[in-house]
Structure formats: C-alpha cells, structure tokens
Amino acid sequence: xxxxxxxxxxxxxxxxxxxxxxxxxxxxxxxxxxxxxxxxxxxxxxxxxxxxxxxxxxxxxxxxxxxxxxxxxxxxxxxxxxxxxxxxxxxxxxxxxxxxxxxxxxxxxxxxxxxxxxxxxxxxxxxxxxxxxxxxxxxxxxxxxxxxxxxxxxxxxxxxxxxxxxxxxxxxxxxxxxxxxxxxxxxxxxxxxxxxxxxxxxxxxxxxxxxxxxxxxxxxxxxxxxxxxxxxxxxxxxxxxxxxxxxxxxxxxxxxxxxxxxxxxxxxxxxxxxxxxxxxxxxxxxxxxxxxxxxxxxxxxxxxxxxxxxxxxxxxxxxxxxxxxxxxxxxxxxxxxxxxxxxxxxxxxxxxxxxxxxxxxxxxxxxxxxxxxxxxxxxxxxxxxxxxxxxxxxxxxxxxxxxxxxxxxxxxxxxxxxxxxxxxxxxxxxxxxxxxxxxxxxxxxxxxxxxxxxxxxxxxxxxxxxxxxxxxxxxxxxxxxxxxxxxxxxxxxxxxxxxxxxxxxxxxxxxxxxxxxxxxxxxxxxxxxxxxxxxxxxxxxxxxxxxxxxxxxxxxxx
Amino acid sequence: xxxxxxxxxxxxxxxxxxxxxxxxxxxxxxxxxxxxxxxxxxxxxxxxxxxxxxxxxxxxxxxxxxxxxxxxxxxxxxxxxxxxxxxxxxxxxxxxxxxxxxxxxxxxxxxxxxxxxxxxxxxxxxxxxxxxxxxxxxxxxxxxxxxxxxxxxxxxxxxxxxxx
Ligand SMILES: Cc1cc2nc3c(=O)[nH]c(=O)nc-3n(C[C@H](O)[C@H](O)[C@H](O)COP(=O)(O)OP(=O)(O)OC[C@H]3O[C@@H](n4cnc5c(N)ncnc54)[C@H](O)[C@@H]3O)c2cc1C
Ligand code: SF4
Numbered sequence: 001x002x003x004x005x006x007x008x009x010x011x012x013x014x015x016x017x018x019x020x021x022x023x024x025x026x027x028x029x030x031x032x033x034x035x036x037x038x039x040x041x042x043x044x045x046x047x048x049x050x051x052x053x054x055x056x057x058x059x060x061x062x063x064x065x066x067x068x069x070x071x072x073x074x075x076x077x078x079x080x081x082x083x084x085x086x087x088x089x090x091x092x093x094x095x096x097x098x099x100x101x102x103x104x105x106x107x108x109x110x111x112x113x114x115x116x117x118x119x120x121x122x123x124x125x126x127x128x129x130x131x132x133x134x135x136x137x138x139x140x141x142x143x144x145x146x147x148x149x150x151x152x153x154x155x156x157x158x159x160x161x162x163x164x165x166x167x168x169x170x171x172x173x174x175x176x177x178x179x180x181x182x183x184x185x186x187x188x189x190x191x192x193x194x195x196x197x198x199x200x201x202x203x204x205x206x207x208x209x210x211x212x213x214x215x216x217x218x219x220x221x222x223x224x225x226x227x228x229x230x231x232x233x234x235x236x237x238x239x240x241x242x243x244x245x246x247x248x249x250x251x252x253x254x255x256x257x258x259x260x261x262x263x264x265x266x267x268x269x270x271x272x273x274x275x276x277x278x279x280x281x282x283x284x285x286x287x288x289x290x291x292x293x294x295x296x297x298x299x300x301x302x303x304x305x306x307x308x309x310x311x312x313x314x315x316x317x318x319x320x321x322x323x324x325x326x327x328x329x330x331x332x333x334x335x336x337x338x339x340x341x342x343x344x345x346x347x348x349x350x351x352x353x354x355x356x357x358x359x360x361x362x363x364x365x366x367x368x369x370x371x372x373x374x375x376x377x378x379x380x381x382x383x384x385x386x387x388x389x390x391x392x393x394x395x396x397x398x399x400x401x402x403x404x405x406x407x408x409x410x411x412x413x414x415x416x417x418x419x420x421x422x423x424x425x426x427x428x429x430x431x432x433x434x435x436x437x438x439x440x441x442x443x444x445x446x447x448x449x450x451x452x453x454x455x456x457x458x459x460x461x462x463x464x465x466x467x468x469x470x471x472x473x474x475x476x477x478x479x480x481x482x483x484x485x486x487x488x489x490x491x492x493x494x495x496x497x498x499x500x501x502x503x504x505x506x507x508x509x510x511x512x513x514x515x516x517x518x519x520x521x522x523x524x525x526x527x528x529x530x531x532x533x534x535x536x537x538x539x540x541x542x543x544x545x546x547x548x549x550x551x552x553x554x555x556x557x558x
Numbered sequence: 559x560x561x562x563x564x565x566x567x568x569x570x571x572x573x574x575x576x577x578x579x580x581x582x583x584x585x586x587x588x589x590x591x592x593x594x595x596x597x598x599x600x601x602x603x604x605x606x607x608x609x610x611x612x613x614x615x616x617x618x619x620x621x622x623x624x625x626x627x628x629x630x631x632x633x634x635x636x637x638x639x640x641x642x643x644x645x646x647x648x649x650x651x652x653x654x655x656x657x658x659x660x661x662x663x664x665x666x667x668x669x670x671x672x673x674x675x676x677x678x679x680x681x682x683x684x685x686x687x688x689x690x691x692x693x694x695x696x697x698x699x700x701x702x703x704x705x706x707x708x709x710x711x712x713x714x715x716x717x718x719x720x721x722x
Pocket of ligand 1: 289531532535
C-alpha cells in the first residue's frame, strides 16, 4: 500500500499535518515510537511520571552523547547513560505536547527579522526568517481555535498584531494572590498581562474543560482540556497511527523519499511507502534521522549536501527564580488565598521584549510567573539540607518539612530569551555508540553565547522587584547556560538560499521533492517565548502547502 | 568519617540477605539488611512510622524492585547498609541495630560527613519521603496519612496500578 502522507513523530509538529490532510480525505499514516495513552490512562502519579520517567525511554537503551562547550571552545563529553543527562521529553502519541504546561505566546513581528532589527552579534549566526509575522498570523489564530487557547487580550507595548480581538476561550481561573501581583506591578509601573494558555477553560471542541487538577506540567491531562497534539488533533481525525514504530532510516531515490523504515521494540523491521514524507521527531531526533539516512546518492545524510543538517541547534535561554510567601507575614485571609490549590497564577511580563542599554537596542524576552509545582515528594525532598548546607534528618527535618509545606508557598518565575545560534551548538551522530536498535545515537553539542546570559540577567531584575514588592522572602534566581531539553529547536533551518539552509520557506527540503520537516527544526532563531504555539502554527501553514501540492499532483495524474 | 574504609564484606542473596560485617578476615557480626533498614528509617524519619507508613516495604518493593532504577543505584543502596554497619563496628564495636539511640545518631553524623555517606543518606531519605508521600497504590502511604500530615490533597485521578 502507498500512503499519500507518512508522518514521522506524532507530536506538536507532526499532528497538524495529520489532522488537516486526513480530514481532507487523504490516506495518512503516522509513525510514532512511543505508546498510545489516552485520557483514561493518565493519572497524577508523581513517582511514575516525575521520578521513574514513565514517558521516556530508559537511558541504558536509548541515550545521547552530550559535548558541553565552554567559552574557550573546549568541551567536556557526557555519556547520557552514565551522567543521567536526559534529552528525552515524551515518547508517546502526541509527544511531549501531552506533558507541556501550555504557556502560550506568539513570536513578535521583530522576531522574524532579528538580524535586520537588532543587528549582528559577534559569534552568533543570526539571520532573518524567510517569512514574516503577517504570513504566520492566520495560523496563530487557527491554533487558538483548533488547539484551544484561553486568555484575555490586554494591550501592552509589545502586544503583537492580531486578526481577532480576543481569544476564543475566556481566561482560566486564577489565584487571588494575583491581586497582590497586579498591585505590585501597578506600584512599580511594570506592564503585565494574563498568560494565554493552551488549555480549555470551558467544554468545547468535543473536549472537557480544565478541572484545575493542580498537576499540569509534566502530567497527561485526564479531561482533554490541555491542547496536546493527541487530544486536539489526532483524536479528531482518522489518520492511521502506528505505535512502537521507531523510524531509523529514510530511503531516497532520484530526489524523492520512497520509504521509511522502522523497528518495533522486538526489533522487527517494517517499512512504509508514501508519496509525501513529513518528519517531526522533535528537533534533535529529526536531524539524527536525516544524518543516519545516508546512501550513495546522499553520502552526508539526507538533505545534507551542504552539510547544514544539525547546525544551529537552539534552546530557550534564560533561567528561573522564586520567592516564598510565609504565613508569619500574612493575615489569615491572605494565608487562605495563598494556599488555594488548583487555580493558576497566569501572569506574564514582556515589558522588556526589547531594551536599550544606552548604546544599542537589544532583544529582551518574556517572564512567566507560576506557583511552584505541587509535586509533594519533590517539595519535601528539597528540604533535606539546612541553611548551612548540611544534611538533616529526624525531628529537625520533620519540623522543617511540615512548616515549609503547610505555612508557606513559593511563587516562581521563568525567563525566556533568545538562545543565539552558534557554530558549536549542533546535532551530529556517533557511529561508534549505538542504541538498543543498533542505530548510531545523536550527539548534542551544546554551546551558549555569553550574550544570552547578559539578557537573562537584565530581565530577571523586574521579576525580583515584583516579588520584593509583593512581600516575598528568600528571593533568588539563576540565569543558566544549561539547555532546557524540552524547549529545543533548529538543526534544519529554513531559508531562501539552498547553500545555507536545509529547508525552503515552506519547510520542504531543498534537495528532495517530497520531504517536509514540521517540528521546531526549521527555526533559525526561536523568539523569546516557548516554541509550541509557533510549532503548531507553522505546521498548519505547511499542511496547507502540502494540501495544495497534493491536490495539484492529483489533478495532473487524473 | 575520614578513617572509614570501604572494607570487604560478603553479602548473601539479594533482598532478605544476611550481611556479614568483616574487618580484614575477621567476622565481626551478622545482621539482616531488613532489620538495619527498618531501624535506620525510623532514626531518619520517625514520623513515617507514627503515621503507619510502610517505608521498608516500599523500599524493597518500589525501589529495589523497580525496573527503572539502575542496578548500580540498587547496589549502592545495598552496599550502604553494610558500610553503615562497618562504621558502627568501627566506632562502637557493635552492629548498628545493637547500638543505643544516641550512638546510632553519632554514627549517622559521622558518615554524613563522608561523600558516600552523605549521598547514601540523602538517597535513603528521598526514598522514605517517596514512601510517605507517594500515591497509596504503592502501599507506603497508608490511608493517605502522609498527605494528611502535610495537608496535601493528592492529585486526581489516582493511578489504577503502580508503575514498577
Ligand atoms: C514538561 C514539559 C512542559 C512544557 N511546557 C511547555 C509550555 O508551557 N509551553 C510551550 O510552548 N511548550 C512547552 N513544552 C514544549 C512542547 O511540549 C514542545 O515544544 C513540543 O511538544 C515540541 O513538538 P515536537 O513535535 O517537536 O516534539 P514532540 O511533541 O515531543 O513530538 C515528537 C514525537 O516524535 C516521536 N519520535 C521521536 N523520534 C522518533 C522516531 N525516530 N521514530 C518515530 N517517532 C519518533 C517522539 O516519541 C514524540 O512522540 C513543554 C514540554 C515538556 C516536556
Ligand atoms: S485538567 Fe487542567 S490543570 Fe489538569 S492537566 Fe488538564 S489542563 Fe492541566
């Protein structure tokens, strides 16, 4: 059988294409290496989900090699299995979008022209995108409707242009502590807004509303409210989904991909024939698969004659911080407000999406505020050291845990700024290190540009001021050059010049007629926001391109 | 403890094993891993015991028996029990379970100053807290007593089966 479309990877990048093409009547198959979990299977089991990594492969079976570069250009090599450094996010139908928290921000118009607007930064491979915000805007809007985004638009300096006045779903319920936050921002004259979330605040789209389960990020959603690729798209179309299908090689002949080969867990080999192939295995694995698909015709791997595959890998730069609110400083009423479970915080800043240091304009970023994750084992375990850094146990530890968890609560913030693309941040494969299937593992070369840290540091100051104004104690933050494994993009840049990019502006490989890449690999720069809204929007855009392409080829053959 | 060396010890079987504490070629005592762990867990976090949390059962079933905890980690956890007894021997010439409370506390203080001791104790504490605060399906957190102690409402839905 020959499918019209074969999609590799069932997450946020692959599923919009499956949804659009299957609903348009085409024969679509999705190859997914993980299992199929649905609403009925998910639970709030902290041990399984957060401490035993239920949704990701064991590192002794599948791992990465990580080379961490220092500023001097030297690197330290880490074996993922030995070091426990884990870059897997969610191997399951719907991918890591099942586990996301759904903090959703669009990129801004300037993000599409980073180089032109903010100029060159030495040591960084910054380029403009080959498409504009205006071209993507209709698809951002489509994501709001189809995935389901809740929120309330509030005008602020960096509010991006919108084709509709507001979100299709009203804002989610928030904690009363947001009143303290809003008052602090007003006092400090800092612009803020309610964080849009890819979560349904009411029953809609044949999915149930959020029931404020208190355990959102890292957990699957049992109501279907979270806008995962599975709940919002794959369960709403009849694309054929093959699970336990680890695609290890794409075969290409005469400029066209002809077959995807996959292994099951029992290492049985299978192959799928299709007219069009769409690769969306998440940024690192997408590059790895292309590099592992070399042949006589493509000796450096598929789509890689210019040796650009894997280059310019990016993550979300920034860091995180927190402040603690303690009962001693609060009225009984405020204490009650503080401890209310379930409801969200949902406050964000983009007041310095760009900023001027007196010499030039710099790109800034986004800060999301959220309560500390409610995982109780993890919160208790954090308390096993005293202020001097010594391990404690017995009565002292018991008292400390009880006091901290029952009479205080932590508000955290996460900073997102651009991770500048550099020469030493990329994906490769290691022919000598193989996974359980016998396939060369991905090598992740990690390097962060010093400018990223400076921006993060600059942004953190507003968050600290707000927490101080709110009366928090133990305020701290850390700006880090460590890559967040769940916020990854790049490796197969799109661009107009086939010499310096892997994909054309429609995310089709320059050197293959029928291979598209629709996860975040296409992004030359990532904006100063988490990526998923943009991944979804772009994948819907490419789905339209593929639909047109396939319609015209059908017309030609009929 | 700086002078504490990781002496050779023999271990029979895996889970309910006897631990032969040796100094050089001399057998200094025999104890079971389970009895040492039971007492150690009470010394580290008595609260779990008063809440009727089955920390030792959890440790055997959901830690040593877990498919996603590496063999290396399990070996370290088990070796630690022997090293603890060796430290007790070295300081007080008795097995850990034979020591009075204040001597046991002193042994814990001493080993917590060594690299292995700190790492081992922090892992043991982590697993006690897991037992106390995990979903009751893991048979540690009896009657949700751990959650009630911290005024914590567990997440819903609960798991239908433990992930082992
Ligand atoms: C805990 C967590 C919280 C997050 N929170 C947010 C947030 O608040 N906001 C936000 O914007 N983003 C968030 N994200 C990130 C978001 O989930 C990702 O950006 C998004 O899912 C990426 O889409 P993708 O298609 O590239 O990858 P995925 O959604 O991960 O899908 C890739 C799929 O490909 C499969 N696959 C990989 N290799 C192969 C192969 N060789 N053969 C077959 N199948 C393969 C994988 O198993 C996976 O199912 C979060 C992620 C996590 C894990
Ligand atoms: S019910 Fe709401 S809070 Fe819970 S996982 Fe779903 S979207 Fe997140």
